[in-house]
Amino acid sequence: MNRYPLWKYLLIGFVALMGLIYASPILFPSDHAIQITATGKHVVSEQVLETVKSTLSKRAIPSKSIKLEGDRILVRFPDSDSQLVAAKKLRETLDEDKYITALNLAPTTPGWLRALNAKPMYMGLDLRGGVHFLMEVDMEAAIKKAITNYKDSIRTTLRSKNIRYQGVLEKGDYLEVVFKDEASLQKGRAEIAKNNPGELDFSERKGAKGVILVVKINEKTIQEKKRFALKQNITTLRNRTNELGVSEPIIQQQGLERIIVQLPGIQDTARAKEILGATATLEYRKVDTEHSAFQAKSSGNIPRGMVLYEDTEGNPVLLHRQVIIAGDQITSAAAGFDSRSNSPSVSLRLDGKGAKRMLEFTSQNVGQPMGVVFIETKIKRVVSDSGEIKKKKEVRKKVINVASILEPFGASFQTTGLDSPQEAHNLALLLRAGALAAPVYIVEERTVGPSLGQANIDAGFKSVMLGFVLVLVFMAVYYKVFGLIANLALALNLVLIVAVLSMLQATLTLPGIAGIVLTVGMAVDANVLIYERIKEELRNGLTPHAAINSGYEKALSTIADANITTLIAATVLYAFGTGPIKGFAITLVIGILSSMFTAIMGTRAVVNLIYGKRKLKKLAI
Numbered sequence: 001m002n003r004y005p006l007w008k009y010l011l012i013g014f015v016a017l018m019g020l021i022y023a024s025p026i027l028f029p030s031d032h033a034i035q036i037t038a039t040g041k042h043v044v045s046e047q048v049l050e051t052v053k054s055t056l057s058k059r060a061i062p063s064k065s066i067k068l069e070g071d072r073i074l075v076r077f078p079d080s081d082s083q084l085v086a087a088k089k090l091r092e093t094l095d096e097d098k099y100i101t102a103l104n105l106a107p108t109t110p111g112w113l114r115a116l117n118a119k120p121m122y123m124g125l126d127l128r129g130g131v132h133f134l135m136e137v138d139m140e141a142a143i144k145k146a147i148t149n150y151k152d153s154i155r156t157t158l159r160s161k162n163i164r165y166q167g168v169l170e171k172g173d174y175l176e177v178v179f180k181d182e183a184s185l186q187k188g189r190a191e192i193a194k195n196n197p198g199e200l201d202f203s204e205r206k207g208a209k210g211v212i213l214v215v216k217i218n219e220k221t222i223q224e225k226k227r228f229a230l231k232q233n234i235t236t237l238r239n240r241t242n243e244l245g246v247s248e249p250i251i252q253q254q255g256l257e258r259i260i261v262q263l264p265g266i267q268d269t270a271r272a273k274e275i276l277g278a279t280a281t282l283e284y285r286k287v288d289t290e291h292s293a294f295q296a297k298s299s300g301n302i303p304r305g306m307v308l309y310e311d312t313e314g315n316p317v318l319l320h321r322q323v324i325i326a327g328d329q330i331t332s333a334a335a336g337f338d339s340r341s342n343s344p345s346v347s348l349r350l351d352g353k354g355a356k357r358m359l360e361f362t363s364q365n366v367g368q369p370m371g372v373v374f375i376e377t378k379i380k381r382v383v384s385d386s387g388e389i390k391k392k393k394e395v396r397k398k399v400i401n402v403a404s405i406l407e408p409f410g411a412s413f414q415t416t417g418l419d420s421p422q423e424a425h426n427l428a429l430l431l432r433a434g435a436l437a438a439p440v441y442i443v444e445e446r447t448v449g450p451s452l453g454q455a456n457i458d459a460g461f462k463s464v465m466l467g468f469v470l471v472l473v474f475m476a477v478y479y480k481v482f483g484l485i486a487n488l489a490l491a492l493n494l495v496l497i498v499a500v501l502s503m504l505q506a507t508l509t510l511p512g513i514a515g516i517v518l519t520v521g522m523a524v525d526a527n528v529l530i531y532e533r534i535k536e537e538l539r540n541g542l543t544p545h546a547a548i549n550s551g552y553e554k555a556l557s558t559i560a561d562a563n564i565t566t567l568i569a570a571t572v573l574y575a576f577g578t579g580p581i582k583g584f585a586i587t588l589v590i591g592i593l594s595s596m597f598t599a600i601m602g603t604r605a606v607v608n609l610i611y612g613k614r615k616l617k618k619l620a621i
Contacts, residue, residue, distance in 0.1 A: 003612045004605055012605050015597070016492055022499035025109045025120040031064060031076040032083040033106035034090065042098040044073055055093045061086045076106055084446065102273045103131060103445060121502040122264060124509035124583070125250065127460070130264035133276065134444035135237075137257050141377075142229035142438035143173065143222060150196070150215065151175055157195050163188045166210055175215040178207060185211045226256065232437035234259055240276055259440065264507055273442065281327030282415065286361070287369035287402055288318035309373060311399040319371050319399070324361050327375075329354030333428040338416045344424035345416045359410035366408065372401040372415050377439040460513045467517050468494070471524050479531050481620035485606045486527035489598040493523045496594040497587065511584035519591025522566065526599035530555045531621055544616035552604055559600065567592050 036052065038044045049068050052075065056063055063086070064076040077083040083103060090101045107120055124130075151168050154177060158165050165188060166178040177192075179185040189202055192215065199221045203214045217225070234251055237259065241249040250262035263272055291303045293316040302308050306318050331351050338345040350358060362370075376396045401416055471490065475483035497516060501508060534551030542550060567589060574585035611619075 004608050008601070009605060009609075012602055015496070019492065019496045019499040021113070021116060022118050022502050023495045025107070025113055025118050025502060026498055028108040028110070028120065030105040030107050030120070032080045033077065033104040034075045034083060034087055035102050035104040035106075036073040036075075036090070036094070037071065037100050037102075039098060039100060044068065044071060044099070048094070048099070049073055051093065052090060055089055056086055059085070059089050061089065074104070074106055087445075100273060105130070119502060119505065121498065122505060122507040124264045124507050124512075124580075125262050126510050127508060127513075130262060131272065132444070132446050133261040133263075133273070133442050134254070135259045135261060135276070135440045136443045137230055137233055137259065138439040138441065139226050139229065139257055142225055143217070145438065146217060146225050147173065147175060150200070150217070153195065154192055154215070157191050158188055161187075161191050163191065173216070176207075177213040177215060178210050179213065180210045182211055185213050189213055229437040230257070230259070233440055236436050237261060237276060237440075241272075258443070273445070276440075276442075281375050282330070283326050283373040283375060284324040284358075285319040285322070285371050285373060286324065286365065287371045288320060289369065291318055293318040309371075309397055309399045311402070317371060317399045317402065319373070324370070325350060325354045325358055329357075335421065335424040335428040337421075338414065341416065343416050344421045345414050346424050346428045347412070347414050349412050350410070355411035358413075359408060362405050362410070363408040366405050369402050369404050371399045374398055374400045460510050463517055464513060464520070467520050471520060475524060475527070479527075479621055481610070482527075482531050482534075482607070485603050485610075486524055486531075486599070488606065489527065489602045490520065490523055492602060493519070493591070493595050493598040496598065497590050500590045500594070501587070506586055507583060508587070509580050509583040511580040512587040515584045515587030516591060518588060519595060522563070522592065523595035523599055525562075526555075526559045526595060527603060529559055530600075530603070534619070534621060538619065538621075544611070544619045547619070548607060548611065552600070556600065559596070563592050563596055 036044060036048070046068065049066070052073055053066055056066070056075070062078055062082050064078055066073070066075045075086065077086065087101060087103060094101060109118065109120060147170060151170060154168050154175065158177075164180060164184055166180060167176075169176045169178070177185075177188060179188060185204065192213075193200065193202070199218065201216045201218045203216075205212050205214065230253060234253060237251050238249070241251065241261070241263065249264070250260065252260050254260050261276060285307075288303065288306050291306065293308065296302050296306075296308055296318055297316040303318070305321050307321050309317050309319060311317050329351050330348050332349040334347045336345055336347055337343065374397070377394070403416075468490070472487045475486045475490075477483070479486065494516070497519065501512075530551050533555040534547045537547035537550045538544070570585045570588040570592065574582055574589065577585060
């Protein structure tokens with residue numbers, strides 16, 4: 001009656017063993033570390049490793065270990081102060097164009113656990129801390145971009161209305177539209193104002209070649225453009241952290257030009273830093289086949305309506321000034337390999353407007369070459385003669401691919417010419433996540449401690465331990481041997497919760513700990529129902545074996561009903577909640593499922609082992 005087949009014991013033993021293995025990484029604390037990775041075609045070599053070692057040695061900066069691990073160097077430190085000082089010195093020593101130096105929290109999990117893919121679960125910033133970036137939006141670039149957009153819009157408006165003009169010139173923070181006579185100017189001014197209502201201020205003056213309409217963006221519009229750039233960048237950064245797979249990031253506005261990005265428990269901070277601050281995009285332009293690019297470069301005379309770029313080998317390429325489509329018209333992107341050349345590629349899909357434009361262009365230019373321009377904005381730190389660190393913006397543009405149009409295409413196509421699979425993957429990620437409205441650069445980077453204070457964290461963990469110990473004492477005193485069996489199941493339940501959170505790489509926060517505390521009470525509640533039912537059956541005159549069997553069978557429906565209703569509530573919380581609410585819900589769901597397993601199947605297995613083959617006159621319950 002009270003015996004389990006062998007396979008059930010083996011199943012419970014296997015689950016317990018897996019739980020212990022995958023929960024054990026939490027016992028190993030993380031080290032403060034610095035991670036150094038290469039960009040583009042550059043590699044992290046033994047020579048770079050020696051440079052890192054000598055830099056730290058000369059400055060007498062203590063470190064726990066300095067190792068070359070695959071394609072990165074990982075330097076571990078005894079404390080965060082050593083980490084921050086080392087990061088500053090290494091950034092001064094290593095070329096920022098070739099190597100990314102990023103702060104990290106490196107796990108100390110033993111190799112045999114890592115070989116089993118056992119990883120410590122992530123903890124939120126309120127428990128473990130993580131990486132903090134303070135990012136500043138380049139508002140000058142946002143306004144300059146707006147001015148360029150107005151410039152193109154004004155040209156299009158004047159051409160569509162057949163209004164003759166001599167040129168549209170950018171003059172810093174305003175535009176000059178040159179007309180031959182006053183009548184054309186007044187007509188052009190009316191059309192420009194009509195297309196941009198309430199956005200621009202106008203003034204007029206005479207010039208050497210005619211009359212000039214001075215167009216300035218008014219203050220109200222400038223503030224709107226800045227607010228839009230800030231909000232758009234926050235949205236884009238959220239998309240990028242989602243692509244990176246960071247759980248529960250904190251991305252919020254600080255002031256009018258800065259954004260705080262906090263990534264809890266992130267491991268690959270170098271990649272995060274590279275992706276968050278990147279402003280890479282693509283432009284597709286027609287290649288000029290009528291003029292010599294080499295001659296234009298040597299003479300400095302660039303044909304009208306053309307722009308001069310260089311390809312990846314440094315050769316000059318002449319492209320038409322007009323852009324066919326740009327990165328903001330790309331709706332999806334996926335990295336892969338070209339089937340013909342087996343080189344890294346990105347498969348792209350355009351929005352409706354971009355697809356229509358591309359189809360029109362390729363239909364009219366079959367057999368003509370088209371160039372792909374890769375545009376990347378980087379902020380470099382420059383040390384002046386006085387020792388002051390200044391930031392210099394550097395925009396890099398290179399032609400990564402020139403190919404003849406073999407047949408018309410529109411919404412879907414493929415771009416090749418990238419340096420490496422990693423570059424293709426990063427570009428696809430950036431295009432999927434959306435373009436930044438304006439470049440951002442990191443003005444502060446550090447690892448952060450718990451945001452709610454160490455006292456709150458200690459209180460959170462103490463609440464789990466206190467609740468756990470009190471339940472253990474109560475069950476052992478009140479239910480005797482059966483109480484000890486319930487305590488064993490409760491301990492296994494906690495181990496399984498931690499193991500599942502670690503395997504899912506979920507993020508544990510203080511609300512998540514609250515979910516675990518609640519689970520502790522609910523898990524033992526199932527055993528209380530079973531044990532009280534057994535005691536009732538004993539009072540009704542059943543034999544001990546019959547009472548055990550009846551207690552487990554008759555209490556099952558009540559336990560199932562109680563847990564299913566709680567599970568429904570937890571599922572709703574997860575579906576409609578955000579951030580900490582989701583953390584609470586997911587730990588509650590995992591706890592309910594594991595407690596059903598341990599409180600019913602687990603305790604029954606131990607009871608069967610102890611009492612199954614014995615003749616009983618009474619039970620210690």
